[in-house]
Structure formats: structure tokens, C-alpha cells
Amino acid sequence: MHIAPLNPIFFAPVRPGGLPGWQVKQVTDYIDANLDATLRTASLAATVGLSVSHFTRAFKHSVGVPPRVYVIRRRLAAACAAMLASDAPLTAIAHAHGFCDQSHFTRTFHETIGLAPHAWRCGNLQKCVRKGRLNTLPGENNEISTKLVS
Numbered sequence: 001m002h003i004a005p006l007n008p009i010f011f012a013p014v015r016p017g018g019l020p021g022w023q024v025k026q027v028t029d030y031i032d033a034n035l036d037a038t039l040r041t042a043s044l045a046a047t048v049g050l051s052v053s054h055f056t057r058a059f060k061h062s063v064g065v066p067p068r069v070y071v072i073r074r075r076l077a078a079a080c081a082a083m084l085a086s087d088a089p090l091t092a093i094a095h096a097h098g099f100c101d102q103s104h105f106t107r108t109f110h111e112t113i114g115l116a117p118h119a120w121r122c123g124n125l126q127k128c129v130r131k132g133r134l135n136t137l138p139g140e141n142n143e144i145s146t147k148l149v150s
Helices: 021-033 041-047 052-063 067-085 090-096 102-113 117-131 143-147
Strands: none
Touching (some): 021 041, 021 067, 067 102, 067 117, 090 117
């Protein structure tokens, strides 16, 4: 199993065939700013001025997963944070994080994390209530990022 980094190292030495750190940062910042929108590989490639095929290969080489997988994982991580931070309905959270409907969100969440969103939310809210951390957002080095495996 491979765990994709949620925050790639932006200024690491460039490996042959990969993107320079500034391009990885530019693309990942664009992804994070537009999680609620439709993110096509062509638009991601355009942010750094590369062809779709070259961008896809270089992104995977630099980050470790294809752009599509990275976008899904970022959407899920943001949705997990939203589920812990509010009591908003799952439908609203799904739409706010770029999923077309709750069914798509639930299917993707279950395939990636292994639980239904409602079950995950209930289990994690209980942990937060017991520890007195109900209003804290999950950080990068917690069980959300470790469960985002391919």
C-alpha cells in the first residue's frame, strides 16, 4: 500500500522527469483553492504551462500519485475536516468539496477510507468529545491522512 503525501515537499531536488518544486506548489495551491469546482487535468496542466500528457507523467513522478488521485484525496481530507468542524449535512459537505452528490461522496469515501462518511463522523466525533477537542480541526499527521491510501 502506498500513502500519498498531502503536502508534497515543494523545494526538494527535482528528479529527472518530475516537476520543479515551484510548479508542484503552484498546482497544489490551485487544487486546494478550487476543491469545490470541477478540476480537469487540462486546467491543472495549464496552470504550469505544460501539455496534459507531460504534466500527468511529471506530477505523478513528483508527488507519487496521478493528479486525479491527489485531487480526490485533498477533497476527502477537506471533507473530513468539515465533518468534524460542523454538523452540516453530508450532502452540503459533499457539494462544498467538489462531489456531484452524496452518493458519489459516500462511494469515494468508503473506497478510500473504508467507512461510510456518517460512520466515520460519528466515530471521530465521539473521540473528539471524549478528549475535549470537538472544535479542533484535524492536522496533516493524523488518522485522516494515514487512511488515505491507494
